Amino acid sequence: MALMTLATSPEEQLRAEVAELRTRLEEAEDTLHAIRSGEVDALMLETADGPQIFTLQGLDAESNRFRGEILAQVSDSVIAVDADQRVTYLNAAAERQYRVRASDALGRPLSEIYTRRWPCAEAEAATWSALREHGEWRGEIFHRTPDGREIAVDTSLTALRDASGAPAGCVGVFRDITEQERTQEALRESEQRFRIMADGLPLIVWVHDAQGKSQFVNQPFCEYFGVTPQQVAGSNWQPLVHPDDLAAYAGEFSACVRDRRPFHAEVRARRFDGEWRWLESRAQPRFSASGEFLGMVGSSPDITERKQSETNLRESEERTQLAIEATAVGIWEWNVLTNAIRWDAQMFSFYGIPPTANGFVHYSDWSGAVLPEDLPENERILQDTVRRGAQNRREFRIRRRDDGAVRYIESVETVRANAQGETECVVGTNLDVTERKTAEIRLRQAVVALSDADRRKDEFLATLAHELRNPLAPIRNGLQLMKMTGVQSAALEQARSMMERQLTQMVRLIDDLMDVSRISRGNIELRKEHVPFTAVVGSAVEASRPLIERMGHELTVTFPQQPLVVDADMTRLAQVFQNLLNNAAKYSDPGGYIQLNVERQGSDVVVTVKDTGIGIAADQLPRIFEMFTQGDRSLEMSQGGLGIGLTLVKRLVEMHGGRVEAGSEGPGKGSEFVVRLPIVVEASKPQESGGAAEHGVRSSHRILVVDDNRDGADSLAAMLKLMGNDTRTAYDGQEGVDAAGEFRPDVIVLDIGLPKLNGYEACRRIREQPGGKGVVLIAITGWGQDEDRRRSRVAGFDHHMVKPVDPQALMNLLAGLDAGPTRWQ
């Protein structure tokens, strides 16, 4: 260990000096001997004052002076004794070291100058025998001085002999190494303390030399790795470190030596039980005063648990991050004081902005990304969040910085207060809801498109019904005409009545179509009045009877005893039961049995229409009232139908405050429809039945028929003529006005949709003609809605009839004109 290394140069120096001294003494002895034996008379010697010639006279004295000068200059103590151990010489250094004066010491026993600290006869004897035998003795001994000090002395003794060669004492050179010893002792102690301390530490401590070889390891080190200090001494760590970490370890070692900085590395090392553990090695490199690298002192705590929890934490952070990425949630934190916003990675990716090193952006980075039209509202909410410490949710659009794409963001935020309770931060999340938003928008567009299509469909159905009605008018008139003129051939009459039936069926279909489209558009108004329920059912039965009879079904109708009154539009409610009866007839094999049962249940009237027909499959039942729903067509092809009859039934019943249900045991097991309606409890006067005129009523009016459908105009005119009226026809609006002036009719049947002048305008002009005010003007139109009726009334019409005009209804109207003041119908 470098800590224990001692510099040895002063010692070497001392030895060199002593050797030098010895050489010079020997030279001096040789010279003395030569002079004594008469070989030389004089000699020249180098002295401190320069070279001097010494003669034989006074030689001994010179010799002694010479010796004295040399020895006085030596820094080590030099003491010479004679054979009796009495001091014969003591130099200046010895005077200082033993605190005696040379003059006092001379002739005194050496033991008065110093004694050995541990007197030992054997040691003394050994010293003297060594001197005798070898002429010198060297060793380290402790001297105790007369004043009680103890000093460590590096001793070199040389035996002296007289001219005859007999022992004449010895000369000793004594170097005081007490300080040096003390330093070494201190070093030893500090090393000891270091060891004790290092062994007591609960972590691995080690000392490396410059080559990375172990100089010291503490007890915990040995226990941890299961080694002895001897096994480790002088070896490097290589066998202990995980092969994958060796390169990094060595790299850090040389880098820290090169950069003269502390060593820090996390490596895996094999513990005594063979387990690879994480150690965090930190070490301080040591350098000599000259800057030479001496090695390192380091410690290596086991950080496996910390590593594990770090890994766990990182994994959990990664998982959180993954979860955040998966749910596409970005997290932000806005410092309201500095306007700095911290974003997580997700936020940067939302906004298409490259992540900043510290994860911070400025408020303007955010506000600049928000679409300008969305910004004011968002800043208002944000301010509200700050002011009230509220939690808010808002939505805005951003334009991404990288690809310029517009994205929808949903933001949820709350405030975080500082220690003083002031709002310092607003923290929140961003969620990219673009996909959801676009789906919503698409859905909305689809709904708009659908309802648009639905509206157009309703309009189309209304137009279709209207257009289909137009050609029916002349056909109906023609058939009526044929009937009135009387058909000779039975075959022709059969064909005519067949055509009439088919026409009726067609009119019914078109009426249904018209009605259902009007109901769907909310364009129907009920003309409710208190009507006896028997009248409603009677009307329906009457209308359905031809079909029922044709199919050969048996119909039974039952009523309760007491009269029941409902608040209803008689025609519409009759339509309900007519539809149900028609269906019962249509969907039963010929010869079936139909039952219509009316009963009172509390404040309701309950009507059951039951048949023995084809029945309804269970899966059909829930959808049976939906528009255009039809059962298995193969069974009922012959009957025709649009699949709207039951839709009408349901809507009309509901408009009357009731409800309808369908039931069937299944295919082939018949069906049952139950209609429930509220009844009017108080007795009410039954409605008059409307005074139907008899067929063949005659009238004698001057009637102008104006219709651009020539067939329609001509056939109606012909029919009216047959009734005894004087008729004229016109085929457009202008012609109609002109004809009115010329012909001066008292009744004008005027189509509304006319070329040149429409019916309303023609009506107004006719009214303006002389005598025009008194003319009865009847509007004939495919449009029978309340609004159409209102418009025709405003234009000046007295009556409004829907195409195809029911001849019977027209006849009744004309009969009414004869009877009294006209009544607008």
Ligand code: ADP
């Ligand atoms: P349409 O008769 O024009 O098809 P509806 O709305 O009146 O339209 O009836 C819808 C469907 O319900 C019919 O196609 C038929 O399949 C079924 N349905 C209606 N009434 C009966 C019934 N009394 N018996 C069996 N099936 C019926």
